Amino acid sequence: MRKTKRITISDIAGLAGVSKATASLVLNGRGEELRVAKETRERVLALARAHHYQPSIHARMLHDTRSHTLGLVVPEMTNHGFAAFSHALEKLCRASGLQLLISCTDENAEQEMAVVHNLVARQVDGLIVASSMLSDSDYVSLSEQLPVLLFDRRMSPTRLPWVITDSVTPTAQLVEKLARSRPEEIYFMGGQPELSPTRDRLAGFMQGLAQAGVTSRPEWIIQGCYHPGSGYEMFAALCDRLGRPPKALFTAACGLLEGVLRYISEHHLLTSDIRIASFDDHYLYDSLSIAIDTVEQNVPELAQACFALLTTMIRGEDPADSQLLLPARLRLRS
Template identity: 60%
Template sequence: MNKTKRVTINDIARLAGVSKSTASLVLNGRGKELRVSTDTRARVMEIARQEHYQPSIHARSLSSSRSNTLGLVVPEISNHSFALFSHELETLCRDAGLQLLIACSDENASQETLAVNNLIQRQVDGLIVSSCLLSDSEYQKISQQLPVVLFDRHLGESTLPLVISESIESTAKLVAAVAGQGYDEFYFFAGPPRISLTRDRLEGYQRGLAEAGLAFNPEWIHHGHYDARSGYEMFSELYSRLGRVPQALFCASGALQEGVLRYLSRHDLLNTDIHLCSFDDHYLYDSLSVMIDTVVQDERLLAWNCFEMIFSLIEEHKTGELQRWLPARLRLRHAQGQIRH
């Protein structure tokens, strides 16, 4: 089988009867600017269309010193929220003619460092990272070479560009609304306490309890990992200790809530009087027999802000605030058994 030959600018120039430099100017959108005739521009573009010509990304990157690629690092690509975010960001990149390279850290600092280094070796033009590191020192160094935008999590008092959903006040409002219904206990499931989103949502949870007048009990706090298996295991241990389901439970992520639902389903506990609520929503929650109140973050808005910010930094354009806390909203499904926005 003969190897298919890629159509080049030389081929387009030969077929159009023009020089390579003229063909290059037209195909790169500079023909009119440099006074190439209308007929010549039309002829070159029509031949390029007929021959299905595609410009070489490598050649383009050599001439512009850019790779036209962005790097994205997330802790877990199978997480519903990260999957939605990645899809939205990839669509924005594709529409802008950019390629998005996605890597997963598995909530492991060493794996995250390796993933970031691999993306840098592939000469990405910018990085968007949901980091599990405790310090921004490495990203401060990297930002001297290429733009870095943190999202979903903040690293202490870092001055690096950041896009994140507000979670303290929204969690407080949800917890206060639930705790105010007369419960005597209200448990909290989250991932590692060192991660910023755990600290923020825990602060919101404690504020909510205080606003509702429910005295905080440290035994209600349970830490694991941000995955469904951890949610399942934590609920299994809690159920075994209590001998019943808790009155109310807040999960700091949708993945933890998934694990709790799996345990309830497997042990025929979905119809018990447990009040479930969590950070992150899922469209399937509307189809369950058990109702779940949620804090809803807008992954599309997160993706757009990350894209707009990283693109502006790459182009060295002035942009708005470099640290953005985006609003979240509540879905209170328990209100009279109906979904309330």
């Protein structure tokens, strides 16, 4: 197997027949300013293009205190919500000449700290984190070295900056609508009970029931983790216990609903009379025979708010507001 070799500025200088200093001036855009001959400049630039030369980020950092790189830490890469957010944030970074590095924690606190330390070792200028941690102590300590921004989830209480979508108000509105159509039986299926999204969406669920005049029952609340497999298992156990599908169901995230829909499809329940509502929307819900009402986050707005807040902190400026609660909207299909 042929051994590869990354081309360096010294290689370009040698091929062009000039000194390394002259090649550096040309490649850094200062050749004309410092009177390097036009023919020499064109020769150096042509060779750089032909050999796909890229300047070393490490060399750049010797003259610049920033790496022009941001770190994003998410619990699950395949989760539709986190994937959509990552895509929107990467586009913003790319447009601003920044590189986004993305790491996954698999909802594991030990793994989370490992990937965070890995990103810090790569000299990222700031971190955006959807954390699985229950305490902010590690991130408060880390924030003394570089800006840290929480998104989607927050510890309570915390003085760290965060950007999240309001879960309580729109969930209450959606569940009230669901409860008025199926007051006799509405189940809540959530993730880890200690995480803020679960707490907020459960609070919205309870508020929605109260607004509809429906009294909640303890057996209606089912919690596992934010993974499709957990949604599948919880829904399977519920159908087994009831001997039928539930009359109405609210799932607290897109991943949980994915597991529910897989069970429904496998057991030929797509034509059943179940009513489903969920937090988080997916474009494929428009194609299903079951009408699913959702709370839809404004992902571009969420990414823009995170990007603006983090880059403000990286510049050493104080943001006007460091803790932002963004609105969501209802997508009604039923």
